[in-house]
Amino acid sequence: MTGIQNSQLDELDLQILDILIKDCRTPYLEIARICHVSGGTIHVRMKKMEDLGIIKGTRILLNLPTLGYDVCCFVGVYVDKTSSFSAVCDELSKINEVVELHLITGNYSLFAKLVCKNITDLQDILMNKVNVISGIERTDTLISLSQPIDRNIKL
Structure with a gap:
């Protein structure tokens, strides 16, 4: 990832991104269950990745x-x-x-x-x-x- 230092993202962040890449509509609580952490942890991690500019938002993919x-x-x-x-x-x-x-x-x-x-x-x-x-x-x-x-x- 260009511009993002390895210390800013850990394995949990990458796991969250992987889940969202597969289905961006996955609820935070479902992500938390898959990752074996709390929903609050997912919320904090998502906010961190938004602040870092890794997640630029969400959008619908139209057919x-x-x-x-x-x-x-x-x-x-x-x-x-x-x-x-x-x-x-x-x-x-x-x-x-x-x-x-x-x-x-x-x-x-x-x-x-x-x-x-x-x-x-x-x-x-x-x-x-x-x-x-x-x-x-x-x-x-x-x-x-x-x-x-x-x-x-x-x-």
Whole structure:
């Protein structure tokens, strides 16, 4: 874990994280039972890991195709100059279909993950929302055909 010293996390913390990675809805008392400690201990450990920035919150994982979002794609973004990065990131963050944005090395300046309803929706998003952003020189789009692996890292 980058930035976290070994002395800040012990075996119990790692065990708690492992349980939550498998099912983040596991109640504290159930975690306590599995770990053979009190519910209060789990609460204190969770607060510690939140304060350290290890746990950033909780969120629901949606099955997007069942909600009508059938297309997942990745867009490599070429930014025209370094001074445009912040503005481009700000504008991309306003597009609901952009669910991840990464500053990367390699050919692209940024790499965005988009989800949308269909190819027509994707075309509209690219032409009328993404490619019109000042500072974007051009984009390359890669459409995901399937996602055979979807998991958190094992600790």
